[in-house]
Every structure is written in C-alpha cells, then in structure tokens.
Amino acid sequence: MYAYKCDACGELHHPKHFVCRKCGGTDFTETPLEGEATVLTWTKVYNLPEGYMKPYLCFVIARFDNGLTVSGQINSEQPVTGQRVKAVVGVVKEGVGRDFYGFIFEPAQSVA
C-alpha cells in the first residue's frame, strides 16, 4: 500500500490522484504507507454485502502519523476512538481468481 507524494510540494495522497490537491502538480513518488495510526472513528457492521462470509466486520477511519487519513478494516472486537493501531496489509476480500488487498489494522502495543 502506498501514499503518493507530490514531487513539487510534498503533499501526500491516498489513493492515487493525477493532480495534486494542494499545488496542481502532476508528478508523484510512491511512498510506503505503514506504521502506526490513530483511530478517528469506527463502526461494527452487521449487514455485510454479498461476498463477505462473516456475521460482522469492524471498520475504522484512522490517521497515520504523517497526517494521511484512510479507511480500513480492523482486527478487533471493540475498537476505541483514539486507539493506537498498526497498519498491516492483508486480503480484505477474496475474489474469484483474484484477491483484494488493503489495510487491516491491528491494535498497537502502545496505547495512546
């Protein structure tokens, strides 16, 4: 999983954009998006769409320490707002002949 850093001004984007939101630049460098983040909000969803063979799943919006904010699944029964989490890349959906990868957050050791 990558962040896309604008070569002109350094603004980070995820997912990929073709034009920088800050300066209009059009050249980007892929930067690995990993490490710890903070949970801004979360939900536990009980009516999952077709293709997820689970009774429920937890999701978060989390902010990385570099300021970038993303959505992802979280491997926790009861997330907490403000919780420190660690970004792990895993299979978020099993497809036919193709799996989909994305962020699956794990509770971090250090709790803020």
Add this chain to the structure above:
Amino acid sequence: MRAVGIVGVGHTKFGRFTGSFLDMAASAAKEALDDAGVRPVTGHGIDQVFLASMGAGQVNKISGAASALVDTLNLRPAMAETVENGPASGASAVKLGYMAIASGLCDTVLVVGAEQMRVISGWEATDFVATMSHPEAEYPYGLTLPAFAGMFTRLYMDKYGVTEKDLAIVGVKNHENAMHNPVAHIKLVPNLYAITEDEDANVINPYVAEPLRVYHTCPVSDGAAALVLTALDSGREFNHKPVRIAGVGQATDTHVVAERREPTELFAVKESARRAYEMAGIGPEDIDVAELHDAFQILEIAESEEVGFFPKGTGHLAAREGKTRVDGEKPINTSGGLKAKGHPVGATGVSQVVEIVRQLRGEAGGRQVKGAKTGLTVNFGGFGNNVVSIVLTTRERG
C-alpha cells in the same frame, strides 16, 4: 435564461413493486402527464425525456432504459436519455430537464426517476449501493453506505453530543409524517420508548452499523416518481399553475470519505444549497418546507445545519424541540423522508420534488405546511460526494 416550472407530478406507491421496471416507471410518468393534461401520441409536445436510475443497467439488466420508456409511453420521437448519478440521479435529471428548457432547446420535458431494488437479495442490494464508493480505497474493504454513516454518526456524537435517542426522534417524526402520505413505503409509527429505553430495545431496534440502529436508517424500496417541466413563456395551457424552479445548485466533494479535512462537515451539501439559494435570490430563512436526504437519520440532522437552517452542531437540538415537525418553524421531510416514505435510490430526487410541489400547491392533506410558498430539496449522492439542491417556489420571479 428562460424561467421553468413544474406542471405535472406522478408517484407510485413506494415499497415492493411486483410488476416490471418499465411498468413502474411508465405508471409514474403517465400519472404526471395526466396531472399536467398532456395527451400522449398526438400533439403531446414532450420534447425530451430524462429517466433517472442508478441500477436499471446493473440490477434490472436494462441499458438505455429511457429509450424503452419513451416508446412504452408512445412519446416518440422525443429525445431520451438515461441519467445515472448514484442516489442523486433523480435531482440530476431534474437539473438536466431545467437546463434543457432554460437553454431554449426544449419547451416541455418529462423527468422520471425509477428504481427497482427488491428483485435482488438484501446482501446484493447492499453490494449494489456500495459500488458508488471508491473502487480501490473503499469498495473492496466491504465498506458500505451504512458503514460510512455509522462512522459519521460516531464523530457527530463525540463532537456535538448527539444521542441515539436524537436519531430515533428524527426517525419517529418522519414515520408520523408518512402516515399522512398515501405513497409512503412504511405505514407504522414506532414507539419512541420501545426503540430507545425499553428492556427489549436492543431486540426491537438492533444495530445495523454501530452506533446506527434499524430505526436510524431507511428501508430498501422500489418506486418511481415523475414530473412535467415546461417553459413559463411557452404559451401552452396545462391543468396546473406552474411551480417555478427558482434555483438549482450542485457540488462535489472528495470521493474518498477519509480524505475530508473536516470529517463532520458535508461540504457538497453546503455548497450546493448555497448555489441554489444564490440563483433563487433567497436565503435559508425564506424556506417554508424542505425535503432533506435522510438515508440515515444523522444526515437529516447534519444537512439541516449545512443548508443554514440551524447553527452547526445544533440540528439535533432543533429536532428535540420539535422545530422540524410539520407544525414547527422549519418542517423537514413532511413526506416521511427516505426513512419512512422509502428510498428507491434513483427515484428519490424526483420524489422529493414531487413532495414540495404538492406542498406548494396545498395538496399535502394531513401533512400540509400552512401557507408554504417556497421549498428546498437536497439529494445526496455517494456519502456526500455529489449533491444536488433545488429551490422551488410559487412566488413571482424577483
């Protein structure tokens, strides 16, 4: 630009439609044509048909559905286009109808919104609606519209002190309104105590996407709604005095919800309403009645703030005080809203306009807002990434 008014409305009963998609769309269209006094086949004068639907192609396997509709109604050789803009498809079609007439290309336009979602399973319907999220950063995760609404609700609760009971108060109010709307999907009023404080509240009103519960979210509905739009200078006679489209505003926001700088703001709602007010030459204080897109009850609260009815962070307090009831100072969702009237996604934006036209004509029966002259609709696409607002009025052009 030429002034444009609405002279005909039609609306199927929302809920489960057992006939075909085309039957449903044509039923609403025929009712609107009859209401306006337009006779199909000879001399109908319909220059253009816009059919709004999010899932005609994906769910019902009908591509180019407007071509089928125009022929079913024998309105050939009218121009025809299908409009897809997620759950804002309906208001987008109204906007395109407005533009077609205001530009001078057309004199009279038929706008129809139709969605038939109950022909697939609930899981498939949830997946279908989720396809409007970002194809890489959101959809593959299993994120759905209820998931985004749940996370948005939690942010609102943390920041402004909104409670689950506030969401239920808005829901119950809309269910009460729907009891007076013959075309509403759900005809029952849940007991506020039973769904919030009773010892069985968790069973009666279970979580869908924490902290959102069943009575904080809209149902899955089939339904169609239709409008006849005409140029006010066309010289044609219709059955009804026109309700003028005074303002149309639309705005987009980040497609990825997590990218929003201020996650409790709905920028596209605020900006689309601002543009619609500016075009109409009015402000939020001039609105007598509003239909706001309450797919989730938190959205009615947040939108009532973004369109300028109440200060940010106080929409839930206004609802608690009864200000948004039919007899309140700012009546919202007199139709029952998406919560109780139902939410056939592509039809919703057209249905909202139908309700405001009925209010401004004084035809809303037990849910009538006394003396309503100007109304607002907000049709919310994606999770607020594409929003269309429309101002309607019976007042003379200022």
